[in-house]
Amino acid sequence: MTAINDLVSYEARDGVGVVTIDSPPVNALSQGVRAGIKGGIEAGVADNNVSAIVLTCAGRTFIAGADITEFGKPPTEPGLKEVIGIIEASNKPVIAAIHGTALGGGLETALGCHYRVAVASAKVGLPEVKLGLLPGAGGTQRLPRVVGVPIALDLITSGEHVPAPKAHKLGLIDELVDGDLVDGAIAFAKKIVAEGRPLVKISDQNDKIEEAKKTPGLFDEFRKKNARRFRGFEAPENCIKSIEAAVNLPFDEGLVRERELFSELLAGEQAKAQQYFFFSERQAAKIPDVPKDTPLIDIKSAGVIGAGTMGGGIAMNFLQAGIPVIIVETSQEALDRGIEIIKKNYAATVSKGRLSQEKMDKYLSLLTGTTQLEDIKDVDIVIEAIFENMEVKKEIFGKLDKICKQGAILATNTSTLDIDEIGAATTRPEYVIGLHFFSPANVMKLLEEVRTQKTSASVMATCMALAKKIGKVPVMVRVCEGFTGNRMLAKRTDQAQKLILEGAKIEDVDRVLYDFGFPMGPFAMGDLAGNDVSWRIRQGKGVKSPVADAICELGRFGQKTGAGYYRYEAGSRTPQPDPVVEEIIEKAAKEAGVTRRKITDEEILKRCIYPMINEAAKILEEGMATRASDIDVIWVYGYGWPIYRGGPTRYADHIGVENIYNDMLRFKSALGGEEWTPAPLLEKLAKEKKGFKDL
Ligand SMILES: NC(=O)c1ccc[n+]([C@@H]2O[C@H](COP(=O)([O-])OP(=O)(O)OC[C@H]3O[C@@H](n4cnc5c(N)ncnc54)[C@H](O)[C@@H]3O)[C@@H](O)[C@H]2O)c1
Structure with missing residues (x-):
């Protein structure tokens, strides 16, 4: 074996040159890796003892992408495009042997190879769009030439990771390898040499491009179909333009256009914000005073108290992660209703083709209902999701303290109550924590975790790990009114109410925030969630909000009552401005002595x-x-x-x-x-x- 440099080696095996990248943890495309690949391919081309070259990686994965630590720094030679060009120009077939993930620049490198083989567990994809970018090393030009334009549009604008068996069906992987990957890749290399198969240079393949030319409306239709999903984002549009260039321009000119569109994104605020967010999400998983090696509590079963709006959704998260759930309600009727909603939710997903019946059955087999709190005595974690009332919650936690086994985590889904006080209702406050799910709890990614003064490190570490297991993004905060998210939201709600009183139209406030990029404005959101929820909270605290109160006094709770800040036609969720509400606002403004004006x-x-x-x-x-x-x-x-x-x-x-x-x-x-x-x-x-x- 010859070392090309610190990170890449070359070896002739059985008449095939094997170039191995060994740059832990993920073989990212740093300058050293790029230079090593270049040297390795050149060594293979020069080696008279080999007739083909295999490009593979040591460790847990093929090249998983660009080296993000190089982002924002001046480029260093050789560039990835140059390296890929050298691979493609090799006069001996180069075969990428893929395990783990081949993502971004990793897949672009593999697309420069003449053939690709992979183990079945591998995944490939071009996820640049998720960082506000596009694949800038030929990915938008080569992928459509392999899988066709419609599929390339889907894959590049979604950034989806494609499992190897599917990639094989799409023609992106030439062969799936059983057993040792490198042995399989060498065997494949020898086979294609023996069969005298041509060097497949993807840049020369134009069949799929010609096919796309026959459907001129293809791109505009794709834009139209995905307009909602792409709203506000710059990267998907540049991805589309770049694939359009693959269709309309010769390969080399397409590459130039791809680079222009890439540079435009790279210089923009969106890509910077999305990359910042990528790191922020990973950073959030770390809690400074909870060491990495904090022992975790094994969570093999969960109890959920309350099968209402939140309890049902919370239970679903655990079922989907394979964790059995016992759900507790006060009456059989409430329990049946709650479980029926869970079933209906799953059945709807099955009918949309997004869940198999088999999986649904498996999830439901993990669910047990009961009206006896004692039935959860052996669970590893309890999540309480009953009415938002301190006395009732304290009573429940007092009971849990007596019923639950020692070492069980006792969590509350409260959105406003003091969790230290709830913890004090038990003799084990170090096991009490807030797990604040967002509605709908089976959909929303955030899990705001709330530590009290007493929550132990091991409970925090366990809940952070558990969140990931159930598909959530956890962020740890401390106890204060509304915690972090709702405390900030209250400020926006307050201004939105003041703005309409002072003269802004409800639909204008909603439009401005929608155009900013929120899925909906504050009033449409109130109508969706139910305006009565915050009304009850205000009543509990003796707080007044003239317009919001007047709306609720009329029974206008939102979509569920057919009217709220807007009115809704029967069966429709489309908000329609309502003159009645405008009158309510004018009256409230007069009573409050507010002179209304036009607001920009x-x-x-x-x-x-x-x-x-x-x-x-x-x-x-x-x-x-x-x-x-x-x-x-x-x-x-x-x-x-x-x-x-x-x-x-x-x-x-x-x-x-x-x-x-x-x-x-x-x-x-x-x-x-x-x-x-x-x-x-x-x-x-x-x-x-x-x-x-x-x-
Ligand atoms: N709805 C939301 O958007 C949302 C979001 C985040 C957090 N929360 C919090 O989640 C909790 C539950 O809210 P929700 O919207 O699901 O309420 P909900 O009224 O829909 O459900 C509460 C359920 O708890 C049951 N229940 C009451 N007392 C019980 C007891 N002693 N034992 C067993 N079951 C009991 C009720 O029968 C009811 O089915 C509240 O603390 C709320 O603040 C709600």
Whole structure:
């Protein structure tokens, strides 16, 4: 074996040159790896003892992608495109032997090879779009030439990881290898040499391109079909344009166009925000005072208390992860209703073809219902999701303390209550934690985990790991009113209410936030979730909100009653502006002595967003969240903040904290109100001309 450099070696085996990349952990395409591949291929071409070359990787995976630590740094030679060009130009067939994942630049490298073989467990894909980019080393030009334009459009704009068997069916993998990958790849290499098969240079393959030319409306139809999914994002459109170039331009010119479209994205804010978010999400998994080697509690079974809106969804997450669930209700009727909803939800997914009947049956076989709390005495974790009432919750936790085995985690899904107080109702507060799921709990990715003063490190570490197991993104925060997410949301709700009282139209406030990138505005969201929920919370606290209260007093709870801030035609979820509501607002404004005026879109946006950012500064100052980026993860996964804007604190840095601070002071003098007093941290950052990123 010859070392090409520190990371790549070359060896002739049985008449085939084997180039092996060994750059742990994931064989990312660093400068050394690129130079090594180039040297390895050149060694194979020069070696008279071999008639073909296998390109493979040591360790747990094929090249898993670009070396993200090189992002934003000046490019170093040789570039990936050059290396791929050298592979493709080899006069001996080059075969990529893939295990683990071949993603991004990894798959682009494999597409430069003349053939690809893989083990069945491998996955391939071009996920650049998820980082706000496009595959910039020929991926958008080569993939459509292999799998055809429609499939390439799907794969490149979704960034999907394709399992090897499916990739094999698509023609992206030439052969699946059983047993040892390198042995299989060598055997494949010898076979194609023996059969005298041609060197398949993908850049020369134009059949699929010609096929696409026969359907001129292909691209526009694809855009139209996916308009909702791509709304606001720049990368998918550039991916589409680049694939269009593959169809309309000769290969080399297509490569140039791909580079232009890539560079455009790379220089833009969206790609930076999406890359920032990628790291933020990974960072959020770490809790500074919980060591990595903290022992975990084994979670083999779960108990869920309450089979209502949240309990049902929470139970589904566990079932899907293969963890048996016992769900507890107060009456058989409530229990049956709750379980029926779970069944209906699964059945709907089955009928859409997104779940097999077999899996549904398996999930349901893991579910048991009971009306006896004692039945959960042996579970490893309990999640309480009953009414939002402190006395009732304390009573339940007191009972759980007596019933549940020692070492079981006792979690609450409360969204507003003091979890320290709930923990104090037990003799084991170190096992009590908040697991704040978002509605619908089987869909929303965020799990806001809330530690009390007493929650133990091992309970926290277990719940962070458990969240991943059930497909959630966990962020650990501390106990305060509304925790982190809802505490910030309350600031937006407050402004939205003030704006409509002062003269903004409901549909304008919603439109501005929708155009900013949220899935819907605050009023449409209220109508969807049910306006009665916050009304009850306000009543409990003795807080008034003139328009919101008046709407609820009329029984306008939202979509479920056919009317809320909007009206809804029977069977429709489309919000229609309602003159009745406008009258309610005018009356409320008169009573409050508010003179109504025209309000610009710019004012709507700033007033909805800046008080949230100010609250984020307070949350950080108080240590309620660990990092600014954790807050961003909460908002993207829990509230639909557009990922291409990174999250509230990233957005603040983009706008400039100093500019936000100055606007806050302007609003303070124009409108008054404590909400416009900048948080000390915001003021400090503004004065030092810094951002949240500098904390
Ligand atoms: N709905 C949301 O959007 C949302 C989001 C996050 C958190 N939460 C929180 O989740 C919790 C549950 O909310 P929900 O919307 O699911 O309420 P829900 O009214 O839909 O369901 C509560 C269920 O608990 C049952 N229940 C009440 N007391 C019980 C007891 N002692 N034992 C067993 N079951 C009992 C009720 O019969 C009911 O079915 C609340 O703490 C709420 O604040 C709700």
